[in-house]
Amino acid sequence: MSDETKKEIRVVGVLAQFSGKQTLVKAASEVRSKGFKDVEAYSPFPIHGIDGALGIRPTILPWLVLIAGLGGGVLAMAGQWWTNTVDYPYIISGKPMFSLPANIPVTFEVMILSAASVAFTGMLALNRLPRFGQPLLRNNRFLRVTDDGFFLLVSDDEVAEEKIRQALEEAGATDIEVVTESVEESKIPVPLVYGAVILACFALIPPLMIASARGTTSQKPRLHTWFDMDFQPKLKTQTPSNLFADGRAMRPRIKGTVRRGGLVKDTDTGYTSIPAVGTPGGDSVQEWKVEFPMEVTDSMMDRGRQRFNIQCAVCHGKAGYGNGLATIRALELQQGTWIQPTSLHADHVRQQPVGQIFNSITNGVRKMPAYKDQITPEDRWAIVLYVKALQLSQNATLEDVPADMRETLKASE
Amino acid sequence: MNQSQPATAGIVDFLVERRGLEKAGIGFLVIATVIAFFEDSPLGKLSAAYLVAFMFFLSISLGAMFFVILQHLVGAQWSVAIRRIAEILMAPIGLLGVLSLPILVPLLLGSSYPYWWNNAVLRVDDYIVSKKTPYLEATFFVFRCMIYFGVWKIIASYFSRLSRLQDGGPRADLTEQMQRKSAPSMLCFAITVNFAAFDFLMSVDPHWFSSIFGVYYFAGCAVALFATLPIFLFIAQRSGRLGSEVTVEHYHDLGKLLFGFTAFWGYIAFSQYVLIWYANIPEETVWYGAREKGVWMGVSLLLIVGHFVLPFFGLMSRKVRRNRPALLGWACFLLLMHWIDLIWLVLPSVPGAKTGVGLVDLLCLLGLGGLWSASVLRESYAAHLIPIGDPALPKSIRFHAE
Numbered sequence: 116m117s118d119e120t121k122k123e124i125r126v127v128g129v130l131a132q133f134s135g136k137q138t139l140v141k142a143a144s145e146v147r148s149k150g151f152k153d154v155e156a157y158s159p160f161p162i163h164g165i166d167g168a169l170g171i172r173p174t175i176l177p178w179l180v181l182i183a184g185l186g187g188g189v190l191a192m193a194g195q196w197w198t199n200t201v202d203y204p205y206i207i208s209g210k211p212m213f214s215l216p217a218n219i220p221v222t223f224e225v226m227i228l229s230a231a232s233v234a235f236t237g238m239l240a241l242n243r244l245p246r247f248g249q250p251l252l253r254n255n256r257f258l259r260v261t262d263d264g265f266f267l268l269v270s271d272d273e274v275a276e277e278k279i280r281q282a283l284e285e286a287g288a289t290d291i292e293v294v295t296e297s298v299e300e301s302k303i304p305v306p307l308v309y310g311a312v313i314l315a316c317f318a319l320i321p322p323l324m325i326a327s328a329r330g331t332t333s334q335k336p337r338l339h340t341w342f343d344m345d346f347q348p349k350l351k352t353q354t355p356s357n358l359f360a361d362g363r364a365m366r367p368r369i370k371g372t373v374r375r376g377g378l379v380k381d382t383d384t385g386y387t388s389i390p391a392v393g394t395p396g397g398d399s400v401q402e403w404k405v406e407f408p409m410e411v412t413d414s415m416m417d418r419g420r421q422r423f424n425i426q427c428a429v430c431h432g433k434a435g436y437g438n439g440l441a442t443i444r445a446l447e448l449q450q451g452t453w454i455q456p457t458s459l460h461a462d463h464v465r466q467q468p469v470g471q472i473f474n475s476i477t478n479g480v481r482k483m484p485a486y487k488d489q490i491t492p493e494d495r496w497a498i499v500l501y502v503k504a505l506q507l508s509q510n511a512t513l514e515d516v517p518a519d520m521r522e523t524l525k526a527s528e
Numbered sequence: 529m530n531q532s533q534p535a536t537a538g539i540v541d542f543l544v545e546r547r548g549l550e551k552a553g554i555g556f557l558v559i560a561t562v563i564a565f566f567e568d569s570p571l572g573k574l575s576a577a578y579l580v581a582f583m584f585f586l587s588i589s590l591g592a593m594f595f596v597i598l599q600h601l602v603g604a605q606w607s608v609a610i611r612r613i614a615e616i617l618m619a620p621i622g623l624l625g626v627l628s629l630p631i632l633v634p635l636l637l638g639s640s641y642p643y644w645w646n647n648a649v650l651r652v653d654d655y656i657v658s659k660k661t662p663y664l665e666a667t668f669f670v671f672r673c674m675i676y677f678g679v680w681k682i683i684a685s686y687f688s689r690l691s692r693l694q695d696g697g698p699r700a701d702l703t704e705q706m707q708r709k710s711a712p713s714m715l716c717f718a719i720t721v722n723f724a725a726f727d728f729l730m731s732v733d734p735h736w737f738s739s740i741f742g743v744y745y746f747a748g749c750a751v752a753l754f755a756t757l758p759i760f761l762f763i764a765q766r767s768g769r770l771g772s773e774v775t776v777e778h779y780h781d782l783g784k785l786l787f788g789f790t791a792f793w794g795y796i797a798f799s800q801y802v803l804i805w806y807a808n809i810p811e812e813t814v815w816y817g818a819r820e821k822g823v824w825m826g827v828s829l830l831l832i833v834g835h836f837v838l839p840f841f842g843l844m845s846r847k848v849r850r851n852r853p854a855l856l857g858w859a860c861f862l863l864l865m866h867w868i869d870l871i872w873l874v875l876p877s878v879p880g881a882k883t884g885v886g887l888v889d890l891l892c893l894l895g896l897g898g899l900w901s902a903s904v905l906r907e908s909y910a911a912h913l914i915p916i917g918d919p920a921l922p923k924s925i926r927f928h929a930e
Binding site for chain 1: 801
């Protein structure tokens with residue numbers, strides 16, 4: 116090796132071998148008592164008492180792990196609270212939105228995960244690992260450390276090498292030598308740095324792709340990575356099927372059966388009187404009810420609005436003009452079979468007595484199906500009440516508004 | 529080993545020679561019986577209190593049995609110095625077999641306390657109980673209990689007999705022999721403890737079932753043992769019967785195990801709860817429903833905090849586990865919690881005992897405690913307190929000091 120290529124050399128420390136673990140522990144405390152601070156011990160197995168001899172203070176790792184565990188637990192709990200109650204409230208099997216028992220398993224797992232991660236990475240970091248080179252491993256004598264070698268390494272730049280040697284000899288070392296390393300070797304290899312940078316750039320591609328996909332819209336159907344329950348071997352309503360002889364997916368009601376809760380009650384009628392049984396078109400005359408058969412209350416109106424918006428508004432529209440979402444969609448698709456529902460504000464509908472509207476809901480009109488199976492009589496009357504209110508609202512004059520409210524109405528106009 | 533000092537000699541003389549503990553124990557049980565007869569439901573109150581106390585001391589002895597088998601199974605060396613104390617703690621298993629008679633005999637005579645499935649009317653009228661009758665039947669129940677105690681007695685006698693045989697001189701062959709027998713013993717132990725927990729504790733509410741229940745009781749057994757063991761080691765060292773063979777390292781390791789099994793108990797208790805809570809099936813939730821009413825809701829919360837949260841953080845620190853007074857404090861506290869846990873398992877399901885905890889419960893605990901500890905004390909004089917002939921003993925004594 117010529118002088119030009121000679122690398123810069125740094126002294127790592129003085130390495131001393133000892134005969135056994137007892138002598139190692141003894142030597143460690145002796146050397147330390149002479150004022151050397153940077154003393155490190157190497158042995159084939161952990162030695163009890165070496166921590167004290169080397170003056171190693173209790174590690175802070177347990178505290179880091181505790182903080183990480185508690186922090187992970189709090190984070191997991193907060194995350195579940197936020198997703199379940201704030202971001203996407205969703206009732207699961209009738210449980211409260213935020214219920215502790217359901218959240219404990221995830222909290223527990225995240226606690227363990229964060230505690231274990233910090234224990235692992237913290238242990239490495241506190242030991243200054245990983246390292247790119249361990250100069251001691253180039254020392255042939257030191258290789259016995261995984262077998263039967265017990266070593267002390269004393270590093271002290273201030274004190275002369277000879278003094279360290281002397282101290283180690285007095286402590287009973289069997290062999291002593293100086294360990295050096297080239298400064299070059301202790302650095303991270305350049306190709307490794309380039310490789311890491313390139314890898315990091317490649318790792319950025321997937322998140323960038325996701326970010327760009329989230330930022331743009333597309334006309335294409337979404338990629339089905341996981342099908343979940345999107346495609347199921349089942350027959351949907353209103354679709355043809357060759358499973359049954361009549362070609363329909365939906366099954367008609369079996370003759371002579373009544374759906375549970377589907378029996379027509381006596382109160383379930385829009386007429387003031389019904390012809391007696393056995394006398395078709397008999398003595399009594401059918402007349403539509405003009406009064407509600409029950410007391411009209413605010414809660415009945417609220418119920419009516421709620422039911423109307425659920426059952427009627429999809430076709431009739433929330434305001435009742437016959438322009439519900441289903442109607443808009445059907446007309447857009449130019450479905451020939453679709454007939455636009457009657458506007459509830461048409462003159463002939465407005466003039467209908469409450470009994471007739473009730474009857475329309477109960478038994479259906481033209482293309483509108485009967486709703487007596489879906490809606491209870493009480494709810495049907497509530498809907499009638501709300502329809503009447505809707506009709507009034509679209510054809511009201513200022514005089515219909517209570518006197519004390521007129522000013523606010525004018526002001527808001 | 530030191531000879532007993534004069535001060536303790538008097539106490540020992542009173543406790544052992546004059547059978548002071550037995551007399552006190554029986555006295556407490558008699559007082560408990562008398563007081564119970566002023567309660568609204570004397571039999572309900574007394575039987576439930578007795579069952580709780582019985583299961584409490586059974587759990588310590590079973591925990592000790594688990595510990596002894598486990599040490600042989602894994603060939604543990606650290607624990608050799610303290611193994612004999614565990615062997616002594618499992619010795620009262622025969623006595624506990626006799627003490628089960630106040631539960632079993634009334635059952636055969638047709639009593640429906642504490643097990644209301646034995647009620648002749650209910651077992652016909654109640655649909656669930658009538659379907660479970662082939663299993664929950666007095667004669668079969670007693671038969672099963674005989675099997676449990678038979679198996680436990682065999683295991684306990686075997687391991688303590690061979691261990692004492694070693695006292696005569698180091699015999700490695702006995703260690704090997706015990707290790708060979710430890711695997712089947714552990715299997716038998718697991719099955720019998722599981723079913724004993726089902727029979728003695730779970731069947732107080734015959735409508736309810738939980739397949740993890742046996743593990744729950746086992747977790748309690750382990751907590752009870754690792755709480756009792758340091759206390760007995762401390763007493764033995766304080767009275768001079770045990771020297772410096774048992775070091776702080778042994779206490780530290782027992783502390784770790786106590787900490788670990790406290791967490792294990794919490795894990796199992798929550799596992800049992802969360803599945804039942806989530807599925808929300810009435811036939812399962814009814815059991816927790818009874819424990820969320822009135823005073824039992826408070827006890828349920830107390831168990832979460834006292835049997836898990838507090839000792840979990842309390843025993844977490846190495847300093848606490850190596851500090852004998854602190855460790856013993858937590859051990860006593862956990863024994864108290866374990867007793868409350870058993871009360872919580874039994875009382876809310878026994879007709880006549882649902883109102884709450886009373887003097888009868890405490891007296892039954894003291895009564896059985898007297899009999900149980902008398903048996904332990906007598907046993908402790910029958911042999912050395914450490915297995916002096918075990919080949920691994922020197923290693924265990926040197927432990928981490930070497």
